[in-house]
Amino acid sequence: IVMTQSPATLSVSPGESATLSCRASQSVSSNLAWYQQRPGQAPRLLIFGASIRATGVPLRFGGSGSGTEFTLTISSLQSEDFAVYYCQQYNNWPPYTFGQGTKLEIK
Amino acid sequence: EVQLVESGGGLVKPGGSLRLSCAASGFTFSRYTMHWVRQAPGREPEWISSIRSGSSYIYYADSVKGRFTISRDNAKNSLFLQMHSLRAEDTALYYCARDRTTLIGDNDFSGHVFDFWGQGTRVVVSS
Numbered sequence: 564i565v566m567t568q569s570p571a572t573l574s575v576s577p578g579e580s581a582t583l584s585c586r587a588s589q590s591v592s593s594n595l596a597w598y599q600q601r602p603g604q605a606p607r608l609l610i611f612g613a614s615i616r617a618t619g620v621p622l623r624f625g626g627s628g629s630g631t632e633f634t635l636t637i638s639s640l641q642s643e644d645f646a647v648y649y650c651q652q653y654n655n656w657p658p659y660t661f662g663q664g665t666k667l668e669i670k
Numbered sequence: 671e672v673q674l675v676e677s678g679g680g681l682v683k684p685g686g687s688l689r690l691s692c693a694a695s696g697f698t699f700s701r702y703t704m705h706w707v708r709q710a711p712g713r714e715p716e717w718i719s720s721i722r723s724g725s726s727y728i729y730y731a732d733s734v735k736g737r738f739t740i741s742r743d744n745a746k747n748s749l750f751l752q753m754h755s756l757r758a759e760d761t762a763l764y765y766c767a768r769d770r771t772t773l774i775g776d777n778d779f780s781g782h783v784f785d786f787w788g789q790g791t792r793v794v795v796s797s
Contacts, residue, residue: 596783598715605765605787606715617770617785649714653782657729659717 679791692766
């Protein structure tokens with residue numbers, strides 16, 4: 564299953580909201596996760612089951628969607644939120660597949 | 671606190687071998703599915719292998735099948751990746767990652783997402 568993320572880069576001002584998209588080449592039901600990767604760090608699990616926040620993830624991170632279309636919404640952007648975000652499907656495995664990422668940068 | 675510490679990376683010539691290790695602490699390692707995920711510079715993560723808690727089920731990505739072997743030593747809380755016939759395209763940061771496994775009684779159920787990651791060990795394949 565090919566995961567496609569858009570846009571490749573998103574420029575948003577702190578305090579505003581960001582909407583990131585992920586599309587699957589075929590249905591993955593709700594078996595979709597989102598990860599955040601800051602420079603020089605390992606990815607961090609944010610969302611699984613398309614909309615369930617992982618332990619310790621702030622409420623400003625929200626996931627939605629099912630089937631082939633998914634969205635990660637980050638409200639009230641903080642400085643630490645500017646990073647690269649990846650989606651990952653785990654409906655048809657192996658392999659588990661990741662999208663190519665969306666870089667969220669400060670406008 | 672969950673900790674995963676990888677080691678064993680380095681510079682190796684094409685066709686060479688390396689053995690990566692991951693030392694786990696802060697959780698009951700023996701009950702969790704574990705994964706290796708790699709990330710080439712500027713690229714998305716790439717899942718390469720998984721091993722169930724008791725090593726009963728093992729999976730590989732096609733890109734490494736037949737060349738890499740995953741294993742674990744539950745008594746030593748350690749995960750391993752033996753890599754042979756290395757190629758330039760294997761150059762990446764290799765992460766050990768814990769599966770978001772659900773534990774119910776004596777059973778464990780893989781969650782198929784990666785809830786804790788180490789900091790990675792770098793593998794460079796170059797002549």
